[in-house]
Amino acid sequence: MTEVRLGGTRGTGTDAGWDPKHFGAIEVLSFAVSGMGELTKQIQFVQPDDGNTDDHTVFQVRLPKPVLPGEHVEFRIRFHDHLPEVVARTGYKRDFFIVAQWFPKVGVWWHDGWNCHQFHSTSEFFADFGTYVVRVTVPANYVLGATGDVTAIQTNPNGTKTVTFQGEDIHDFSWTASPDFHLIEDSWQGSAGEVKIHLLMSPGHLRQAGRYLQSLKGTLAMFDRWYGPYPYDRITLVDPPNGVGEAGGMEYPTLITGGSTWWEPKGLRDIEIVTEHEFGHQYWYGMVATNEFEEAWMDEGINSYTEAKIMDALYGKGKSAIDFLGATASDADFLRVEYLLLPDTDPMTHYAYRFMNSQAYGGITYGKTATVLLTLEGLIGEETMRRAMQTYFLRYRFTHPTGEDFLKTIEEVSGRDLRWYFDQAVYGTNILDYEILDLRSDRADWYERYPPLTKQGETLYKDTVVVHRKGDFVFPVEVEMRFDDGTGVREQWDGRDRWTRFTYLKKAKLLSAEVDPAHKVRLDKDLFNNSLTAETDRRATRKLSTYWLFVWQFAAQLLAWAV
Amino acid sequence: MRSRRGVLGEGARIVWRRQRVLWWAFAVNLLLALLGTIPTAAALGKILDRSLASGALVDRFDVPTxxxxxxxPARPFHVASAALFPLLFFAFMLFFEGGVLTVYRADRKFTTAEFFEACGRFFWRFFRLLILFLIAIVPVLIFNRVTKSWSDRLAVDSPNALLGFWVQVVTTLIALLLLMAVRLWFDMAQARIVVEDERAVRKALWPALKLTLRRFPWLFGMYFEISLAAWAGLVASFWVWVKWVRPEWVGVTFLLTQGFLLFWLGTRFWQRASEIVWYLRHAAPPSNNIP
Known part of the structure; x- marks a missing residue:
């Protein structure tokens, strides 16, 4: 809560206060090790991140004797769960349950040490792979969904049922239950075999089921084609019921939660974006399984990049997020806007719980990372980037790679030294902003006392363009000049100096100059100053002013209703 | 129903015959808004007029752009200066309304001096009436607040996704109808003040309430029909704009929005004219003269 009050939270605000209904806890009742006995009293809470002794989210137990190489050890942990009313994607609401982060997790032995962080308000998690066998007992009328496959169902005489789930090569387990779920079964054929789709719809949102399925299948196909096979035989997609938005938009191995409303029109693609995003986690969080405490961008950021790519591929560039009543928006552009909210507070590589606040965490981890990778794609080419992503996935799945592993893979596949870019974009907080500072066409014979009359195509001009690097991010850019005789010229500038000037002696005047005419440098903080035209074009200003005028006129008339 | 049609028809004819006051109100509405828009338009122009990026806002409306x-950083949308304008228009209408009602009551052409003399004569009375109106709508606002929090709670706590929404729709409609009923009562009081040159504002409210309640369904139906026409105009204009007006047709958008705003303002004037007609026919003493 201290972190929440300092820097906000990623949720919708229900956990911003001290409402006891949102408290959740796992209480460890006993801890025993086979062959070593009961060790509950050896439990010692530690605070590896901040030394806050009130924090009881991590404990360590020193075994009486070491576990030697080749030996194995078995722990028996009894614990009691206190579920909160749904907050941060776990808990209950009425008779709906989303049960996640519900059991004590073992830290990860990683880089010759235990990696186990405290629970933080912004961070997600890190765990090692294993096989999970979980038996869940619920009232018989409940519909269940969980990580893994159902291996047994037993009906109990007391009106309950016990369902056994088993999942392999996964690093977490969560489950959901509600008597109201409407189960929709479907399947998709991928390169690694058939994938069963279980869609658990809340009754009020049934009309949106088709959108979920279309988005999920499209995403499965694109990941399969671009990055690698989906090796599990199942994916469960949960549509949380009304009023449980806090349970929506989350990923667990082979189980994801979406989010919908009964009214959302097709042109607003929230349902599709969330479904795509959460499924994408199956690759980056689920299989590649990076350390989300220390390198959150490796999951959420890379996943946001693939989200932008796949949404564009599935729903069309420029309208992948909104295509409604004449308004358009691409998912990639929304991610860029998210980045622009707080672009330079923290480097992408900050630990998740050390960002300035939750907005900086979100904007940089999701928005900036996606924008950095989209810009990188513009630098090395879309096809190369796709091969690099595929190589990274296939090489590092099930291995917990680091950020450097990812960056080196891109350098290796592209065959280019990109350290200069990573130092600024990934490890730095540099701001990239280029502008056309000046554009002018002077008659070459300006010094003549009686110059001949100006004649298009015959009068010689000295055309000048000044490009300015406003930000501290050095990036090579392309600059395009267009002339009034229909010609154009593209120049390269390495951007190392603060400014440069392009000069031409031509029988044509400059019409416009533009930095990055192909719109590849998405990290550029201000796209409006990237170009300058000789003539003014007031159409956009007039249009927005007309809207603005109408809004205030109408507001005035509504207010005047009171007299 | 037939007599309501008669009153509505006569009200519409008065608005048409005395359209000059409507045009003036509309012109002031437009002029003040234009003044409020200038800082924003200037700031937008600095960013957009010589930038190729503005194209994303011309031939479509790109939300991220x-x-x-x-x-x-230039923060081009000047909300504070623009928000001042509706307050000015509000004050203007408070002043203007007395003249409008006097013109509708007399149904003849007024000289400028006559018109503004009427505006001035009723200004303070209407100002006092406004304060009473603001007090009168407090219970409606409280009702709206309470039902809103109730529907919000239902929207979150009920497993039925639609329940909260429909409760919100129904209670908002009820609140709007209640507001319209209060407006009807105070419009009646204004009609009484103008027609009978009543100086005691608080005293005018009581007979106005009695009159309103005596023929409430009839009068309310009259206001409701005109309001329905106003909202239908809003929906129709929006539909035409979305369906037929291309994003780059700024001039057409301007004409359409102004046409709609004139219509919207006209429907309010129509309500006032119809109520004056009704008052003159059913409540005014026969000897009543134009003040």
């Missing part, structure tokens, strides 16, 4: 524009 608009968001980036709104977030730009």
């Amino acid at each position: 608009f968001a980036e524009l709104a977030m730009s």
